[in-house]
Amino acid sequence: xxxxxxxxxxIESFAPLQDNTVRMYSCGPTVxxxxxxxxxxxxxxxxxxxxxxxxxxxxxxxxMNFTDVDDKTIRDSHMKYPDDExxxxxxxxxxHYERVFLDEMAQVGxxxxxxxxxxxxDNIADIQQLIRKLLEQGDAYVAxxxxxxxxxxxxxxxxxxQLSHIDFNAADRQRINxxxxxxxxxxxxxxxxxxxxxxxxxDFTLPDGSNMPGRPGWHIExxxxxxxxxxxxxxxxxxxxxxxxxxxxxxxxxxxxxNQPAEYSNFFVHNEHLLVNGAKMSKSAHNFYTLPDLxxxxxxxxxxxxxxxxxxxxxxxxxxWETLEAAKNRRRHWCNVAELRHQVSDNPSEEQIDKVSxxxxxxxxxxxxxxxxxxxxxxxxxxxxxxxxxxxxxxxLDMLLTAIDQLLGxxxxxxxxDIAPEDYELIDxxxxxxxxxxxxKSDQLRNELAKRGIQIKDGPTPIWSRA
RNA sequence: GGCGCCUUGGCGGAGCAGUUACGCAGCGGUCUGCAAAACCGCGUAGGUGGGUGCAACUCCCACAGGUGCCUCCA
Numbered sequence: 059x060x061x062x063x064x065x066x067x068x069i070e071s072f073a074p075l076q077d078n079t080v081r082m083y084s085c086g087p088t089v090x091x092x093x094x095x096x097x098x099x100x101x102x103x104x105x106x107x108x109x110x111x112x113x114x115x116x117x118x119x120x121x122m123n124f125t126d127v128d129d130k131t132i133r134d135s136h137m138k139y140p141d142d143e144x145x146x147x148x149x150x151x152x153x154h155y156e157r158v159f160l161d162e163m164a165q166v167g168x169x170x171x172x173x174x175x176x177x178x179x180d181n182i183a184d185i186q187q188l189i190r191k192l193l194e195q196g197d198a199y200v201a202x203x204x205x206x207x208x209x210x211x212x213x214x215x216x217x218x219x220q221l222s223h224i225d226f227n228a229a230d231r232q233r234i235n236x237x238x239x240x241x242x243x244x245x246x247x248x249x250x251x252x253x254x255x256x257x258x259x260x261d262f263t264l265p266d267g268s269n270m271p272g273r274p275g276w277h278i279e280x281x282x283x284x285x286x287x288x289x290x291x292x293x294x295x296x297x298x299x300x301x302x303x304x305x306x307x308x309x310x311x312x313x314x315x316x317n318q319p320a321e322y323s324n325f326f327v328h329n330e331h332l333l334v335n336g337a338k339m340s341k342s343a344h345n346f347y348t349l350p351d352l353x354x355x356x357x358x359x360x361x362x363x364x365x366x367x368x369x370x371x372x373x374x375x376x377x378x379w380e381t382l383e384a385a386k387n388r389r390r391h392w393c394n395v396a397e398l399r400h401q402v403s404d405n406p407s408e409e410q411i412d413k414v415s416x417x418x419x420x421x422x423x424x425x426x427x428x429x430x431x432x433x434x435x436x437x438x439x440x441x442x443x444x445x446x447x448x449x450x451x452x453x454x455l456d457m458l459l460t461a462i463d464q465l466l467g468x469x470x471x472x473x474x475x476d477i478a479p480e481d482y483e484l485i486d487x488x489x490x491x492x493x494x495x496x497x498x499k500s501d502q503l504r505n506e507l508a509k510r511g512i513q514i515k516d517g518p519t520p521i522w523s524r525a
Numbered sequence: 526g527g528c529g530c531c532u533u534g535g536c537g538g539a540g541c542a543g544u545u546a547c548g549c550a551g552c553g554g555u556c557u558g559c560a561a562a563a564c565c566g567c568g569u570a571g572g573u574g575g576g577u578g579c580a581a582c583u584c585c586c587a588c589a590g591g592u593g594c595c596u597c598c599a
Contacts, residue, residue, distance in 0.1 A: 085599075093599085100599035130597080223528060224595060247596065276597095298599030299530095308596085329599070330530090336591070340598060368548075369538060374531075374592080381537050384549035391548090394562065432539050436547040446564070497558055504560085515562040523562070 059426035064221050064326040069428055074293050079117040081292035083284040085301055088125040089155035090134050094346035096332040096339040098166055102363055103329045103371040104296045105168040109465055110425040121287045124177045126152040127273050132257055144258040162349045165359040167467035178279040182260045185274045185282045189249045193265055195316035198249055205250040212311050222303035247308050248275035277308035295323035299330055330374040361386040367431040394523045395442045396459055396474040402450045410444055410451040417441040418461040447521055
């Protein structure tokens with residue numbers, strides 16, 4: 059497939075480095091609250107990329123991390139459980155939001171079973187091992203408040219700033235404020251943060267034999283967990299564009315310092331942001347929505363998934379209730395057609411089969427073209443237009459629904475089950491009333507069905523749909 | 526201050542130098558006891574100013590507006 063690679067700033071032909079297996083790592087959430095829908099959009103794109111790779115025929119090993127120890131998890135776990143030991147509070151607190159995250163991932167149609175989740179706190183020993191190695195190599199140094207990565211040392215042999223194209227020689231870094239950290243150089247970043255009063259901490263024996271209790275920095279955990287599970291170099295690293303610098307730049311530095319392999323990840327795939335009122339959604343700006351906000355307004359999480367897929371992953375897209383409504387209606391239309399499979403008799407049509415398989419192929423081609431979801435949706439729209447109550451090849455319809463569910467994860471089959479036998483009885487009863495021109499009874503039965511969430515549409519034969 | 530990106534119809538959103546994107550909403554129609562759904566049809570584009578081309582929404586330049594990153598960030 060063709061895929062834009064941030065590392066080379068160009069669209070490249072993608073193939074796995076080894077055999078037929080794609081090794082893919084996605085930067086996951088910091089579990090201190092609900093993910094906002096911008097976070098979720100990033101994971102929807104990653105999920106969709108994995109689906110496309112699988113559809114091509116690759117095996118995919120997909121790893122995602124939980125950042126379950128950092129300033130915010132420590133701060134908020136202490137607020138939530140002030141009487142517990144810091145480590146106990148942290149574990150209780152993050153475990154809760156891990157469950158919330160997995161639940162919301164599944165709700166938006168991300169296949170969590172296809173992802174291996176790993177946690178920073180489960181990998182402390184390996185993190186310490188890499189830090190020790192960096193210290194021994196001279197790529198890191200010990201300071202009073204922690205251990206830092208030395209970018210100046212790294213730059214003696216390697217280039218720093220490949221992904222972000224930031225010129226670190228220029229004297230234009232006005233926002234640097236070095237006062238509060240004990241760093242040699244402003245750009246240096248923490249590998250290990252020494253314990254402060256009241257913080258959870260792990261013992262860490264340094265090369266000189268001394269102990270520095272503390273916790274890992276943010277960047278090092280991804281370097282360690284990706285390589286530990288996927289080996290180095292692996293195929294694809296995903297994340298939002300905001301992670302290009304410093305997070306991914308620093309991961310590269312940590313994992314390629316010294317005599318380690320020259321490459322970290324072959325491809326870097328970054329998605330653009332979901333915007334609110336034209337501006338980036340962020341927790342610090344308090345301009346974000348969460349999935350429960352959407353559900354509260356009676357939208358399905360899958361409406362949101364479709365909204366995300368309607369724009370290309372490298373284009374920023376604006377979120378509004380109006381655009382979500384549009385996605386909802388489009389999905390409703392698709393579900394209405396999907397529901398035909400329970401209520402029309404098979405009307406075999408070679409032409410329909412041929413046309414659908416052709417459109418499915420075109421949709422998949424679009425996906426393989428740098429994950430062009432807007433165009434894939436166009437082909438699926440065209441395919442849905444082929445089906446009518448009086449002309450439906452059930453095999454062709456099934457082919458279409460299966461393809462969409464596999465490629466886009468919209469769960470069309472799962473969300474459109476058959477209605478109950480009692481519902482069918484009510485529909486029959488209403489038909490009889492209509493034949494007898496008993497409109498009062500007919501309308502009353504229609505209301506009855508509506509209460510059960512079923513809409514009835516009188517054509518040559520009545521067609522139902524879930525409201 | 527540095528480095529980028531974006532600007533398409535009422536809304537969302539693609540491709541493409543010359544031929545309908547697509548969706549949502551709107552309008553008209555078929556169907557219908559009514560309604561709804563479905564289907565058919567219709568209209569509305571390419572920030573501004575230059576340039577190159579037989580031809581530009583599509584390439585180049587300038588300007589305007591917006592926005593992202595420059596160690597919290599998907």
